[in-house]
Amino acid sequence: MARRWRPTGLAALLILIFGWVAGMAPAQTSAVPAVLVADDIQVTRDRRLIARGNVEAFQNGTRLTAQSIEYNPDTGALTITGPIVIDDGAGTRILANQAELSNDLQNGLLTGARLVLNDQLQLASVQMNRVNGRYTQLYKTAVTSCHICGDDPRPPLWQIRAKRVIHDEEERQLYFDHAQLRIRNTPILYLPRLRLPDPSQDRATGFLIPELQSNSRLGTGLRLPYFIKLGDHRDLTLTPYIANNTRTLEFRYRQAFKRGRIIFEGALSDDELQPNDSRGFLFGAGEFNLNRDFVLQFDIEAVSDDAYLNDYGYFNKDRLDSQIQVSRARRDEFIRLSYINYKSLRDDEDDAVLPSDVLEALYERRFFPKAVGGEIRLTAAAHAHERASRLDFDANGDGVVDGRDVLRFNVDAEWLRSFQLGGLQVQTRLGVAGDVIRVSDDSIFDDGDSGIAPKAAVTLRYPMVRQSASGVRQHIEPFVQFGWVGGDGLAVPNEESTRVEFDEGNLLALSRFPATDRRERGWAVALGGTWSRIDPNGWSASLTLGQILREEAQTDFSDTTGLSGTTSDFLLAGQMKFDGGLAVSGRTLFNESFDVAKAEVRGDWSNDRLDLGGSYIWISEDPAIDLPSPIGEFTFDGAYKIDRFWTANVDWRYDLEEGRAATAGAGITYTNECVRVGLSINRSFADSTTIEPSTSLGVTVSLRGFSAHTGERVETRSCGKQAR
Known part of the structure; x- marks a missing residue:
């Protein structure tokens, strides 16, 4: 015993x-x-x-x-x-x-x-x-x-x-x-x-996983990252990248402070693609908590030339934006002040005639007065953008003067209240807005314009619910909104609201322009309805259908917005989810003749071994927004778990109008308790004067056991007949 x-x-x-x-x-x-x-x-x-x-x-x-x-x-x-x-x-x-x-x-x-x-x-x-x-x-x-x-x-x-x-x-x-x-x-x-x-380390100085990469333009080379722990709250990663046609040093610096954090990453290259130029990029971001609940955020994006990011496969951005912002968000108040600088990497855009410097300020406040009930919202906003060019000339013939600069001020006050009449839900809005816009370096519009826009709206909803004995719940809600915005449109150029989206998010808005440099005017009726089905043990779905009827047409809406004329296109949006892991969502705009202005569909299917996803996007031609021909694109991505250790993935983007692929990629990975091996191949079919097609092949081998846990589930081989 x-x-x-x-x-x-x-x-x-x-x-x-x-x-x-x-x-x-x-x-x-x-x-x-x-x-x-x-x-x-x-x-x-x-x-x-x-x-x-x-x-x-x-x-x-x-x-x-x-x-x-x-x-x-x-x-x-x-x-x-x-x-x-x-x-x-x-x-x-x-x-x-x-x-x-x-x-x-x-x-x-x-x-x-x-x-x-x-x-x-x-x-x-x-x-x-x-x-x-x-x-x-x-x-x-x-x-x-x-x-x-x-x-x-x-x-x-x-x-x-x-x-x-x-x-x-x-x-x-x-x-x-x-x-x-x-x-x-x-x-x-x-x-x-x-x-x-040892495996218990979260951060330790030393080499990280190397990568062998072959690129059709840069040649075959090796990336060998070296991590340097500079303390408990900062580190530096240096990655030499040596290939046939390039000598590159990549870097990443991170530091955490008591009240914030920063990260900077970039690269410096000496290559054969542009042998007489030093090339590189620098991206950085940070966030700090200031006194009185204010938050400071910034990001920096800079590159030596337009093709560098694409040549090395770092980022797919074709416009860079550097920003600094101070904001504060409280329950009944929001404040934001920001500055943004834009740089275009597109062939057909000149930074000198683009509004590259943008300054914005916003203040929002809401009150809940007991005397009148409901909610009062107050908004004050200021916006300014400037072009580097000082030319008073429309070189492209698109109505944009090369040197035009704009300064805008807006104030808005609204009273909102909701109440119930039996099963009918009533929402009311009453308010007034004031706009002042000043234009410089543009002799056509002189000094700009200003105006007042009173507004009112009543929205009626009648929700109905039905639940079956099996637990299936259906919800139907027809709605109608009567809205009015007074005042005359301002005689100013359309600088900020050139791209308008019409979707279920702004179906009941009084103005669907993305900025307040212009507003929808006159009487309008928005009508439609929503339907949803929720089955905890089966398929679920939701559907929204709506349309806008106006007293008079709005001239600043182009054809593809679906909002031109006195009768808008029909908006149809919905999604379906099935118990087997299939989910489909989509949105489209079409008129009475079923001519489609825009359409997008996304589908995903997932189970224990397979993840598939695909999307389709189509936009009809619209010369008013520099779209002389339609845009049609199909994307596909998927991953398949072959067995416990092998996983394959693929992605593909196809331009239906051009009749060719835009990008394609595939990879296969083997992972067990002691090793991870990955092989990938990617092809870019980009065609422009600064970006050329390229193919890259990557190989990574990681010996597991010397790094911190990543949270990835790892299968361990077993002994016996099934081993290995």
């Missing part, structure tokens, strides 16, 4: 074992109670403590098992006979056949020892020494994170063989002497000295 021993006298020395495994000093743990269980426990006349047979010791979640433990008070030696297993409950285990330790456990020797770190990395050695309570030295060591079957004669997929390995518990680092990297049992790389972080 097993006997239980609580630590008094010599038995308390067992607690030191747990302090050693957990990296704590003995003095910190000597007062913590431990429990020793064995088939036989005795104290001899010469004060030796001997525990034999199925020995187990427990303390603070740490567990030690052995065949016997003997303590000699005369020599201070602690002898443990195995098989020995010490588990701290946090992922670190020590396995050994025999152990001789000093009485303070700061020094000692273990034979036939194996150290397992973070339940991931295994270090098997002939001999293990404990030195000064901090260092663990392992001799003739094999290191791997691959699952090893005891009866499998084959070596692990990869391993690092070393003459000596030192584990520094304080710095959480592994130091290798005379290290060999072996694939199966074939040496492929020798390093006289090697340092790697």
